[in-house]
Amino acid sequence: QKEVEQDPGPLSVPEGAIVSLNCTYSNSAFQYFMWYRQYSRKGPELLMYTYSSGNKEDGRFTAQVDKSSKYISLFIRDSQPSDSATYLCAMSAESGGSYIPTFGRGTSLIVHP
């Protein structure tokens, strides 16, 4: 079992839809949780960064962490064609004084007009 599981998709939705992206993980030591957006042929861009269980909202994006279920989600409201990208979840635990994130394989999202 991989440490971080993420469905690669693609997930295709119409413009304006609410998108739900998810990751599960097996390492209960993970403390920090991140979502990155990656456009084709570009590097990942940090979208959300959370520490504890619960919700964190930033504009149209909401990150949700459920540590008891080892499950994290990213919700995108009023999705736009410009949201079409690959979304990577990442999570990290302390190891030797450092936090090196473990990434999911990414979910490809397509928002069509």
Added chain:
Amino acid sequence: GAVVSQHPSRVICKSGTSVKIECRSLDFQATTMFWYRQFPKKSLMLMATSNEGSKATYEQGVEKDKFLINHASLTLSTLTVTSAHPEDSSFYICSARVGQGDSPLHFGNGTRLTVT
């Protein structure tokens, strides 16, 4: 803030030659930078951790003599792919973090390496 610049964005080289990729933190100092490799539809694979003024730490299975890393200043790390072969063709991405070790990574825009 937290801009990481990576050059070149794309490079094509012949088999047997070496290629250098630069990673710069533009608006912050980075004592540590991270080099990743990404295969199509795969997650990011950490290759090595680049430490300013000291030797890089390589992940298991990554050949340190093939992927030379130099972190000579607080804003620049370089990755040199030596004696490149077609199987080295990939997307290489560097990253760095601002502040404490638990802060998130910020990534450069990657380098697409094609070895012919």
